[in-house]
Amino acid sequence: MIIVGERINSTRKPITKAMQERDSEFVLNEARRQWEAGSTYLDVNTAMMRAGEPDTMTWAIELIQAEIPQALIAIDSANPAAIEAGFKAHKGRALLNSINMERKRVQSIMPLVGEYRPRVVGLTIDDDGVTQDEEKRFGLGVQLVELLGENGVDQDDIFIDPLIFPVSAELQAGNVSLNIMGRLKQAYADVHLVCGLSNISFGLPERKLINQVYMVMAMARGLDGAIIDPLDKRLMANIATARTLLGQDKACREFLKTYRSGGLNLDPNPAKQ
Amino acid sequence: MAIEIDEAYFDALAETVIDGEDEECVKLVNDGLAAGVDPLEAVEKGLAKGINQVGVDFGAGVIFLPELAMAADTMKTGAAILDEKIRESGSRRMSHGTIVIGTIKGDIHDIGKSVVAAVLQANGYNVVDIGIDVDIDTFIQALKDNEADVLGMSTLLTLPLMTMGEVIDKLKEVGMRDKIKVIVGGCPVTQEFADEIGADAVGFDAQDAVVKLDGLMGVNRVHATAG
Numbered sequence: 078m079i080i081v082g083e084r085i086n087s088t089r090k091p092i093t094k095a096m097q098e099r100d101s102e103f104v105l106n107e108a109r110r111q112w113e114a115g116s117t118y119l120d121v122n123t124a125m126m127r128a129g130e131p132d133t134m135t136w137a138i139e140l141i142q143a144e145i146p147q148a149l150i151a152i153d154s155a156n157p158a159a160i161e162a163g164f165k166a167h168k169g170r171a172l173l174n175s176i177n178m179e180r181k182r183v184q185s186i187m188p189l190v191g192e193y194r195p196r197v198v199g200l201t202i203d204d205d206g207v208t209q210d211e212e213k214r215f216g217l218g219v220q221l222v223e224l225l226g227e228n229g230v231d232q233d234d235i236f237i238d239p240l241i242f243p244v245s246a247e248l249q250a251g252n253v254s255l256n257i258m259g260r261l262k263q264a265y266a267d268v269h270l271v272c273g274l275s276n277i278s279f280g281l282p283e284r285k286l287i288n289q290v291y292m293v294m295a296m297a298r299g300l301d302g303a304i305i306d307p308l309d310k311r312l313m314a315n316i317a318t319a320r321t322l323l324g325q326d327k328a329c330r331e332f333l334k335t336y337r338s339g340g341l342n343l344d345p346n347p348a349k350q
Numbered sequence: 351m352a353i354e355i356d357e358a359y360f361d362a363l364a365e366t367v368i369d370g371e372d373e374e375c376v377k378l379v380n381d382g383l384a385a386g387v388d389p390l391e392a393v394e395k396g397l398a399k400g401i402n403q404v405g406v407d408f409g410a411g412v413i414f415l416p417e418l419a420m421a422a423d424t425m426k427t428g429a430a431i432l433d434e435k436i437r438e439s440g441s442r443r444m445s446h447g448t449i450v451i452g453t454i455k456g457d458i459h460d461i462g463k464s465v466v467a468a469v470l471q472a473n474g475y476n477v478v479d480i481g482i483d484v485d486i487d488t489f490i491q492a493l494k495d496n497e498a499d500v501l502g503m504s505t506l507l508t509l510p511l512m513t514m515g516e517v518i519d520k521l522k523e524v525g526m527r528d529k530i531k532v533i534v535g536g537c538p539v540t541q542e543f544a545d546e547i548g549a550d551a552v553g554f555d556a557q558d559a560v561v562k563l564d565g566l567m568g569v570n571r572v573h574a575t576a577g
Contacts, residue, residue: 088508088537124508125538155509206458206483245415246461280415280461 078316078325079236079269079302081118081151081172082111085137087125096126096133101140108141112148114307118172121163122153130159138166151304152195157185164193171195174304175238178203178217178224187228196234197225198271201257207240211253214239218261222268232267236302241272244287245280251291255298262299270295271302288312293319314341352385359387360395367400367428370420375428389435393443397432398474401425405472408465409557415465422468445476446569449533450492451502452484454517456510459536463504466535469556470563475500486517493521493530500563502553505536515547531566535559 084107087093095103108119119141126133138150151172152163164171175198176186190197199221201207201214208214218237225235239257242250254277258270272295278287289312292303296319307313317340321332335341353359359382366375375397382392404421407413436443449470453463460482467479478496480488493501501521503514514534521527534544535553544552550566553559561573 127508243415243461246419280465282411282414 078296078320079117079271080115080307080313080316081120081174081271081302081304082114082116082307083120083273083304084111084306084308085120085141086122086153087133088122093125096123096137099136104137104140105144108145108148111307112145115313116148116307118149118151120151120153120174120304122174123159124154124156130154130156131162134159134163135166138163142166142168151198155182157189160186161189161193164189164195172198172236174198175200176221176225177201178220180204183224187224190225190230191228194229196236197230198236198238199225200238201240209242209247209250209253211256214253215257215260218257219264222261222265232265233269235265236269236271237261238271238273241274241276241291243279243281244277251277251294255295258295258298258300269302270300271304272300273304275305285309285311289315292316296320296323310340311343314343317341353381355382355385355387360392360399363392363396363428364400364403367397367421367424368403370417370424372424372427375424376431379428379431383431383435389432389439390441390443393429393432393436397425397428398472401468401472402474405469405557405560408469409560415461418465418468422464422471425471443476444474446474446564447499447567448476448478448496449500449502449563450478450480450489450496450498452480452489452492452504453482454503454505454510454513455483455485456513457505457507458482459504459506462506462536463502466502466504466553466556466559469560470502473560473564474569475563486513486520489517490520490524490526493526498530499567500531500533502533502535502559504534506538507536508538511538511543512547514549518548531563533559533562533566 085092085104087096111119121134121137123130123133141148149169149171150167151174152160153174154160173195176182177200179202201217203217218239221237222235239254241254244250261268261270274288274292277291278284281287293315305312317332317335320326321329326332363378366378401421404418408418451463451467453459467477471477478492480492489501503517505511518532521530532549533551533553534549539552541552551562553562
């Protein structure tokens with residue numbers, strides 16, 4: 078399971094402030110905690126910095142990789158200059174978050190993919206915007222895999238995001254995304270599936286519970302990447318358990334390791350266990 | 351069989367909105383009209399009372415998005431029948447003002463904007479929701495067509511933010527800026543940004559939008575608080 082730690086995101090107010098003020102300690106603290114919690118990539122989103130995006134991206138990546146040399150970054154921007162600044166600053170192989178099928182996006186970002194060879198998240202969006210239609214989004218996933226392939230990206234380096242919509246607004250929103258995941262996994266066994274989970278629960282109470290349940294359902298349909306808060310212990314415990322149940326954990330070793338490290342102990346009153 | 355038009359009738363009508371029971375609402379409205387209810391009164395003491403309660407409960411976190419959406423639909427369904435009768439009688443529904451609301455060009459997020467629209471409607475504004483991915487000229491035209499008092503623009507994305515500023519510039523260009531209050535919203539929208547593009551207010555959530563709009567329109571009332 079590929080975990081992209083989502084917390085260093087400029088649309089979160091404390092992060093906006095930390096980025097504006099170049100508060101190294103604040104950003105590093107978020108990085109360290111997420112890394113220790115098991116992130117595969119640390120997402121760095123700079124969108125709110127607007128004209129300052131490229132400089133902020135460089136600053137954040139250099140800062141994090143100086144502190145945690147083995148950490149890899151998910152460069153989260155729609156701004157080609159910020160993306161390129163991120164690639165230049167990054168040591169090792171970054172994850173680009175993201176590209177989609179919009180003509181302008183493809184034109185401005187695909188050349189950078191060719192030059193810097195990152196792994197790539199592809200969103201099932203095109204110039205018509207987002208759609209609730211399963212066929213259309215599945216088709217966009219196929220187009221993305223093919224187009225990225227033509228540009229030299231291996232299937233194992235592609236992460237398709239089928240998009241998730243709130244089930245509070247659209248009855249079948251959960252099923253539609255699950256179906257797209259299942260179909261893409263069947264068509265391309267090596268391509269990864271990733272999603273930003275939390276949209277599913279928008280507009281409802283107990284959002285964490287909804288996110289956790291949906292995550293497990295999606296994993297059963299082939300989801301193997303998630304852009305989440307790895308500090309959510311219950312969510313991480315759900316992921317570890319689901320992997321074991323789906324036969325992705327030989328001799329249940331990861332499950333037992335997580336158990337021994339206390340990662341499965343979700344009782345608010347640990348004295349009882 | 352004719353029904354009695356009394357407080358219990360209006361309460362029952364309000365209840366159909368709160369419960370999001372379209373069919374029940376239509377039936378009560380038609381029964382009421384058959385029994386000679388004043389359509390204006392049916393809206394104000396029945397439907398509007400119900401949707402107001404829904405707005406308060408939503409703001410307080412007692413009810414949730416799907417319930418709000420159902421209630422708004424029921425309100426619309428019932429009001430469509432009654433508004434027809436009100437027009438026929440030559441009178442008008444009371445409103446605190448007309449707001450044209452939409453998600454700006456380049457963004458197709460629908461739900462947040464629709465929630466704000468429903469809550470504003472619930473609080474006595476005449477809301478014209480012109481949808482998503484709305485370009486500059488469509489906003490301007492809708493403001494003219496509806497003789498609107500307020501322009502509401504929303505986006506959840508950062509790229510379309512600047513287009514909001516362009517709509518305000520266009521309002522100035524066509525000489526409408528003095529007549530129209532502008533309120534903006536969506537998660538990337540800050541007070542600083544609103545000031546920068548010359549908007550009159552930011553609604554940080556649906557209830558906040560009501561408070562800010564009341565301020566702009568000079569509406570005095572006690573606002574529901576969350577909790």
